[in-house]
Amino acid sequence: MKYIKGIFWLMAIACVIYAGYTLHSCRQRLANNPMGLELGFQKEINQTPVVLQSIERIGQWEFLSIDDEVMVDTTESHLLSPDDHLVRIYHGTLRLGIDFSLCDRGWATASGDTVSLRLPPIQLLDRNFIDEARTRSFYEYGTWNVQAKEDMYNRARTRMIQRAMTPQNIKQAEDNARHQVEALFRSLGYRVVRITVGRSS
Template sequence: MKKIFIPKAIIMSPIFWILLVIGFALLYFTKNFEIKKTDKIAETAIDITAIKDISEWEFLTIQREEFIDTTLRSKELACIYTGTIRLGLNMRHAKKKWAVCSHDTARLELPAIEILDNNFIDEASTRTFHSKGNISASLKEGMYREAKRQMKAKALTPENIRTAEENAKDQFSRLFKNLGFKVVLIQMEECIE
């Protein structure tokens, strides 16, 4: 067996020792290097389920007042009804596979924008300005329904629906990007109310 000759001057050099330490460090770290499995997909699935479980997502709030009056022979009533209409998504109406995720892309199919609570008139804030005669409960109920119909018609305009849809797309896009998806594609069902 042949002996390897290393000159004494090289062994005594600080550069030799530094290179030797770096070599052993590289050998140690590359030997212990391994690819670790992540549970990101499982966590993301739980997050997506939690998003649907929240159920109602509000994206636009509209404050309305409607003046409703009636004149019937000996009966007169004039009232101002106040209401807060909330437009948003009800995730209970989402399709079963509303979120399909692969690699860095999330494809979402969201339900249509709708009024989240149909009892939006604040009856305690209703103001009566003029009342004459004996007003029946059915007349008051009819006026209430008319105020509700007018508020709903004025709230569900194409512009308000478009604004709520844009807000929904923006919020869901940011939410899914925070979950780690680089591309978020969103399709929404058409509002038919």
């Protein structure tokens, strides 16, 4: 009886070793066959429809673009636990130019080979210019609600506008506006191009 038990256990050990060897050799054979298994968590988003909500005709001429990146952080203190902290880096492109919808009536008049143009003031063409797809979460500790993230977005936006809408940048955009508009109307055949650019308030 003892011998039968011993033989039984030895056979069990042999089976386990053989199973391990077989699994290892099967993997190599399976690699050459169109058969593969993957087990893991899904990292990609689901396929969902893209909805074109609106198409709007606009007339904006951009003369200066400014890429900017700001880092915004926020902290929430707690009495009995470490402070929550969130740091995000926002990226945006501010576009300075003119909006033709703000032009007065008769802003462009031509007489012979002379054209006179009254352009509206240089302004920021987009109210929303931050690309949240390029936003990076640099550091996060704790949980954060919607209001905190909205507040961080607005702070980033305000800082970018302050850095972009400087008198120097506006002057540079105006100079480029005169240069580009003059080049366009000279291409249209006008020898004398008189340009007046409105002043920003």
